[in-house]
Amino acid sequence: DAGVIQSPRHEVTEMGQEVTLRCKPISGHDYLFWYRQTMMRGLELLIYFNNNVPIDDSGMPEDRFSAKMPNASFSTLKIQPSEPRDSAVYFCASTKDAGELFFGEGSRLTVL
Amino acid sequence: AQTVTQSQPEMSVQEAETVTLSCTYDTSESNYYLFWYKQPPSRQMILVIRQEAYKQQNATENRFSVNFQKAAKSFSLKISDSQLGDTAMYFCAFRDDKIIFGKGTRLHILP
Numbered sequence: 001d002a003g004v005i006q007s008p009r010h011e012v013t014e015m016g017q018e019v020t021l022r023c024k025p026i027s028g029h030d031y032l033f034w035y036r037q038t039m040m041r042g043l044e045l046l047i048y049f050n051n052n053v054p055i056d057d058s059g060m061p062e063d064r065f066s067a068k069m070p071n072a073s074f075s076t077l078k079i080q081p082s083e084p085r086d087s088a089v090y091f092c093a094s095t096k097d098a099g100e101l102f103f104g105e106g107s108r109l110t111v112l
Numbered sequence: 113a114q115t116v117t118q119s120q121p122e123m124s125v126q127e128a129e130t131v132t133l134s135c136t137y138d139t140s141e142s143n144y145y146l147f148w149y150k151q152p153p154s155r156q157m158i159l160v161i162r163q164e165a166y167k168q169q170n171a172t173e174n175r176f177s178v179n180f181q182k183a184a185k186s187f188s189l190k191i192s193d194s195q196l197g198d199t200a201m202y203f204c205a206f207r208d209d210k211i212i213f214g215k216g217t218r219l220h221i222l223p
Contacts, residue, residue, distance in 0.1 A: 006185035033211060039180060044217035056210055086161055089155065093211075101211055 002026070008105035014112050018080040021107045025074055025094030033101065034067055034077050035091040043091070049075065054078050082111045114139045116206050118214035125194055126222050132179075133189045133217045135204030143207045146187045147181065151201040151216075160202070163187065194221045 013019055024031050030097040033048040047057040049069045057067070064083070069075040079086055089108050093101040125131045127130045133195045137146070148160040163171045163180050170178050175195075191198055199221045204214040 017150075043213040045212055048210050050209075064161060090159065093157070095211075098145055098207065100158070100159045100162050101144075101149075101205075106155055 001112050004092055004094050004102055004104035005055045006107050008067045008107055010108045010110075011107060012110045012112065013082055016081045018078065018110060019082045019086075019111075021077040021092075023077070023092030023104060025051070025075070026102055027073065029096045029102070030072075031095045032069060032075050032093075033093045034075070035093065036092060037089045037106070046077070046112035053110055062079070082109075089112050114141075114206055114208065114212055114213055115217050116214040117205055118204055118217050120217045121215070122220070124220040124222055127194060127196060129194055130190060130192050131194055131209040131219065133191075133204075134188070135187045136186065137185050137187065137204075137206045137215055139185070139206065139208065141208045144206060145176075146184065147205040147207070148176070148178070149182075149203045149205060150187045152199070157203075163188065196221050196223060
């Protein structure tokens with residue numbers, strides 16, 4: 001079974017550019033989560049979906065961040081325009097019902 | 113709002129010793145799940161152990177066990193016979209619908 005697949009693994013971009021992170025959850029999982037990990041803040045929940053519907057986006061830092069889940073097998077997290085303080089590792093994770101999270105390998109974003 | 117607190121930012125123990133990582137949480141819910149995740153330097157998040165709140169029995173997975181005190185809202189992780197490969201960040205997590213994490217404890221196992 002393939003796990004949660006994230007792309008890209010690493011992204012280096014310049015301030016002001018648009019960044020799109022992608023995630024393919026495990027087939028059959030009905031929850032999808034986006035987290036941001038930094039040294040200072042730890043693992044922050046940005047947004048999560050249930051059956052492709054956003055349930056709680058209160059963790060999205062500001063309007064520059066947006067997330068979509070057009071179907072059960074794909075989600076994107078977009079930052080536009082990006083800023084240096086957005087530099088972090090972004091994790092996508094999926095789960096079925098009330099089970100444990102299965103994480104992707106993360107996307108390390110560096111904004112110069 | 114639910115919160116998860118890990119009060120030990122960093123710990124070091126000798127190989128083969130036993131170590132306990134603490135975690136407390138705050139919730140008004142009665143049904144929920146608790147997890148411990150391990151993050152080695154590879155940054156992969158690995159499930160260590162899970163506990164359903166409705167179960168009184170503490171979960172155990174080989175050398176890993178928990179002390180779940182529901183009334184005190186405490187969920188500590190005990191690692192017995194610690195090994196060098198246990199060196200990692202350890203995160204406590206709480207789930208009712210969404211899943212939130214503590215800030216983690218960096219554990220060093222010393223040879």
